[in-house]
Amino acid sequence: MPDAKTFPLNAWYAAAWGHEIGRSLAARTVCSRDVVLYRRQDGIVAALEDACWHRLLPLSMGHLQGDEVVCGYHGLVFNAAGRCTYMPAQKTINPSACVRAYPVVERHRLVWIWPGDPALADPALVPDFHWNDGTDWVGEGGTAYSLKCDYRLVVDNLMDLTHETYVHAGSIGDEAITGTPFEVTHTERTATVTRWMIGIDPPPFWAKQLDRPGAKVDRWQIIHFQAPSVIAGDVGVAVTGTGAPEGDRSQGVNGTFLAAITPETETTCHYFWNFVRTFRTDDEALTRAIQRAHVNDGEGVYDQDFTVLEAQQKAIDRNPRLPFYNLNIDAGALWARRLIDRMLEREGGGPALVPSQAAE
Template identity: 75%
Template sequence: MYPLNAWYPAAWSHEIEHALTARKICNTDLVLYRRTDGVIAALENACWHRLLPLSMGRLRDDQVICGYHGLVFNSSGRCTFMPAQQTINPSAQVRAYPISEKHRLVWVWMGDPALADPALLPDFHWNDNDDWVGEGGTFYDLGCEYRLVIDNLMDLTHETYVHSDSIGDDNITSASFDVEHTDRTATISRWMLGIEPPPFWAKQLGRPGTVDRWQVVYFQAPSTIVGQVGVAVAGSGAPEGDKSQGVEGAFLAAIAPATDTTCHYFWNFVRKFRREDADLTRALNVAHVNGGTGVYDQDHVVLEAQQKAISANPRTPFYNLNIDAGALWARKAIDRMCAEENARGSAS
């Protein structure tokens, strides 16, 4: 269901401090912490001795002390102390995982450490670029497998029905779209010209009249998505690249499989308009994570209900429509990564 030789988001950078944080990624329990030099460590969250989660222990300087019998492990996973004996068993080690911080997120590599190339980190420069503003949030342990989130974001026709009171519009379902793909990416582009804007975008544009609306959604395997969205005054040149008479945003999604039926969904909506409006930034973020009825909450409800239905009524495959083209190419890219990884393992 997921390749291991990939960078997956584990936390926002501000969430990892000099304290133990438990996280499950790809059915593997991890413990993360920030060392005193600022570097983040990620270890297997199970003591070598009796498998108690190391996250139940404590930190002493940059080493983890197991909360059961006091074994001590350094940030490389090597045991440096055993109780009641001076000789340390040379096999006493827990696995350490490569970590990289970039664009406000902490990324972990779950596969072969020798392949953990920072150059393969997804491009999320919108998260910390001064031209864009957005706070972001997370659904930890979202009750659906990670590919359902990808399906959701690669087919925005669902906005017409799930988000009808804000960004949904019948024009999305009637507009044509283009799909491009490579071995590792898929892009779906949709332009809606000369339409009435939906409520959210009409409010942000702040002027009456028809608009040209765009949705360009880019997927990078196995689990990151950037969607560039917005509206501009109809006929003002947006399709040709001049968006000066419009408002432009981008939704960012970094998704990590937790188990076969749960995932961690790191999201952000960043914008170029009203960048100094802290109230808007707060409204777009807080409503989504405190039991509100924002766009992300509405997706949350649908995705978890879908997973429950899949678990109760398994059938393979799904039925597909033309609108599923982007999601299907995304899944093919994931399948290709898994197949290559399995073949490499078999050859070894």
């Protein structure tokens, strides 16, 4: 079976947190493209192909000279537009001497890069990630760089939270998730999974945050997917009967899990994550505790996901049967995959090799 491209190029992908990019050279691989990032003296982030025009040494092995990158091999200099401005031992600069410059937008505390056709790089298409701005919602996230799995497996994971019952038992998992109906809606670029669990006992994490011993709760999970790879999950609990399903969450606690998932290669990805909240926003100790609850020396919620996802990728590599078998719980993930495929088809790459068998 021939290989097929699995990620669209004409899209904005997170390449780094803004605080990670300063006056030094930072190497990243985005959609199988090696990129070097740095912050110009005016504060704007630049992104260049990470391979010198001359002998292909990664430019990230060089250094900055003002706003230009000096190759660490023979000293060729490239400006932020990718044009060579200096060649050693000659006055004439070859007019073809340039490297690719990638469109960049810094927004929502992340640096976004467009690996496809630069003429299509509209900043208005940067995914909505406003929860991450650090204003109304508070939280500190992180990144799993070079997570060893296809980025779409992360999308599958977050679009079907029934896995919480088994992978995250003892923290956010609960049998009510698997036993409660859900609804899937979609647009041309988005898919949403909505699940309300009414009158249940809160799982340990949410019981601790709500701090209403013995109270039954209404729990919600409303997961928003933006193609090709950004997810925001509206989650929380409120005391049963206080109006949360009708829109009044004042007797509850509300959080949003955020994921900007960037393909690195066909089988690795970068996972930019955060969990932000609207309760106890001045409690810095709680912010640190929630961060540690997600990634903490292999014991956090996301650590548990990473273990499962990387094991799943190894199994796929050993057993390359297609399609996956799908259940009703996969409906949200299947819609996300369809939206990714439509983007690929518009780019002329044909349908990707993805699980497409309808759930029965």
